[in-house]
Amino acid sequence: TLGKTQVPEKPKTIDYQKVYNQIADILEDNDWDDGSHGPVFVRLAWHAAGTYDKESKTGGSNGATMRFSPESDHGANAGLNYARDKLESIKQQNPEITYSDLWSLAGVAAIQEMGGPTIPWIPGRKDADAATACTPDGRLPDASKGPAHIRDIFYRMGFDDREIVALVGAHALGRCHPDRSGFQGPWTTSPTMFTNGFFTELLGKKWVDKKWKGPKQYVDKETGELMMLPADMALIQDKNFRPWVEKYAKDEELFFNDFAAAFHKLLELGVPRTGEEKVYRFKRTGEA
Ligand code: DDH
Structure with a gap:
């Protein structure tokens, strides 16, 4: 009993x-x-x-x-x-x-x-x-490499070309550190703001080889302050990546939606789910 x-x-x-x-x-x-x-x-x-x-x-x-x-x-x-x-x-x-x-x-x-x-x-x-x-x-991408390598890495995770370009848009944020990756500098002038600035800079600036002893990277010709990795430049060199760069540069809302989903x-990735889980959407601080 x-x-x-x-x-x-x-x-x-x-x-x-x-x-x-x-x-x-x-x-x-x-x-x-x-x-x-x-x-x-x-x-x-x-x-x-x-x-x-x-x-x-x-x-x-x-x-x-x-x-x-x-x-x-x-x-x-x-x-x-x-x-x-x-x-x-x-x-x-x-x-x-x-x-x-x-x-x-x-x-x-x-x-x-x-x-x-x-x-x-x-x-x-x-x-x-x-x-x-x-x-x-x-298993993570090598910044000195081109489109084929980027596809190998991201297809292995299950992403397509559109998702790849959207994800790399995160390079609106932050910077490269010579003591970490060996590369140097930020991609945008507002590295603590999430924007579509990575795409507008990539298309809008003239990018030239940085003259230094470090690994091959690009700097903007005008100021030399901003940077691009060879793997970033791959996104405008490849004919299937480039249209997404152009779309995201023009349409920040499209970029935000695609980025959020990707x-x-x-x-x-790699998390077992039943499909019944509660999905959280967080309020920003300062939001009512
Ligand atoms: Fe990145 N990234 N990333 N990245 N990444 C670096 C910094 C930051 C590559 C290389 C580098 C994504 C894709 C790629 C962020 C987010 C994302 C640095 C510099 C290198 C190098 C690190 C350092 O020196 O501190 C390459 C290559 C790729 C690729 O080919 C796809 C993606 C998909 C994301 C993401 O978040 C979805 C962010 C944020 C930073 C800035 C970090 C910091 O400390 O500032």
């Missing part, structure tokens, strides 16, 4: 909007780059997810395996320790959130707070507990 009714332990519910707000609160920092941790948070979310391989179903944003060596030491991840360390304070305040949810949520919060589109977000990622789930090096898809 049944004994006393068993009261199931109530699952801990996390107030994700509160976590979003806490992340928003630590973005600004006048001692950091252009004044915001936003760009490096976006890059962390992207590199955690962009290891996905749709054939073997390995990698992706589930697991947060970049906490472990060797993935933390992969060349492409140089400098992302700053983002991981900075987010540690949010993890301390919310011990029940997984690192994999936290990093993806930080990417969403950063984009929205810097003026970008609302990115639908779903929690439920689980952290792997050992380095054995680390992906092999070489970035959401990126953050879902």
